[in-house]
Amino acid sequence: QVHLVESGGGVVQPGGSLRLSCEASGFTFNNYAVHWVRQAPGEGLEWVAVTSHDGGIKSYAESVKGRFTVSRDNSKNTVFLQMDSLRADDTAVYYCARDRGPYSSGWFVSWGQGTLLSVSS
Amino acid sequence: DIQMTQSPSSVSASVGDRVTITCRASQGITNWLAWYQQKPGKAPQLLISDASNLESGVPSRFSGSGSGTDFTLTISSLQPEDFATYYCQQSFTTPITFGQGTRLEIK
Numbered sequence: 001q002v003h004l005v006e007s008g009g010g011v012v013q014p015g016g017s018l019r020l021s022c023e024a025s026g027f028t029f030n031n032y033a034v035h036w037v038r039q040a041p042g043e044g045l046e047w048v049a050v051t052s053h054d055g056g057i058k059s060y061a062e063s064v065k066g067r068f069t070v071s072r073d074n075s076k077n078t079v080f081l082q083m084d085s086l087r088a089d090d091t092a093v094y095y096c097a098r099d100r101g102p103y104s105s106g107w108f109v110s111w112g113q114g115t116l117l118s119v120s121s
Numbered sequence: 122d123i124q125m126t127q128s129p130s131s132v133s134a135s136v137g138d139r140v141t142i143t144c145r146a147s148q149g150i151t152n153w154l155a156w157y158q159q160k161p162g163k164a165p166q167l168l169i170s171d172a173s174n175l176e177s178g179v180p181s182r183f184s185g186s187g188s189g190t191d192f193t194l195t196i197s198s199l200q201p202e203d204f205a206t207y208y209c210q211q212s213f214t215t216p217i218t219f220g221q222g223t224r225l226e227i228k
Contacts, residue, residue: 045208047217061216095164106212107155111164
């Protein structure tokens with residue numbers, strides 16, 4: 001059974017940094033692209049970033065480009081989201097989501113439970 | 122960016138009703154459209170991909186249709202567990218974008 005578990009959320013001051021993790025199990029991790037999607041409190045869904053199965057292809061939303069970096073360690077079945085220069089409008093629940101195949105089809109087939117980031121002074 | 126617009130933003134319906142939610146893309150996306158269901162405090166769940174492909178395990182009362190710019194999600198006979206928020210999403214091009222959501226409430 002596919003299982004994704006996010007961790008690393010918390011409270012950070014504006015301008016600070018944080019790294020989120022997404023640990024996967026129940027499938028052959030290095031065969032799939034993984035996305036990050038976020039949801040601000042009471043708001044809709046926003047796609048953030050994606051990494052291909054081998055980390056060779058990455059893409060970002062304009063709102064986080066240059067500040068966030070997605071990476072993966074296939075030996076640990078884990079995807080990371082390094083978030084720098086955090087702003088108040090980055091406050092959200094961050095979900096990782098597995099794609100259908102090794103490259104982004106954009107279909108978020110399986111999701112983690114999410115981890116909450118709050119950017120506040 | 123491709124803008125996705127859902128209507129209505131909210132709808133009230135009763136168990137057994139047929140409900141249709143529409144989604145319009147700001148430009149043609151062929152069939153690169155998905156529908157998700159989200160319940161409060163939970164992660165979204167993929168219901169339909171490729172505009173009309175029902176995901177494994179999703180009840181057959183859910184169906185999707187459309188191509189180009191106009192799409193619909195239909196629930197043929199509402200069940201109590203269907204009251205949730207529904208999002209459409211395009212994957213024709215990056216950035217991947219979502220509609221603003223449709224909240225389906227019990228009448």
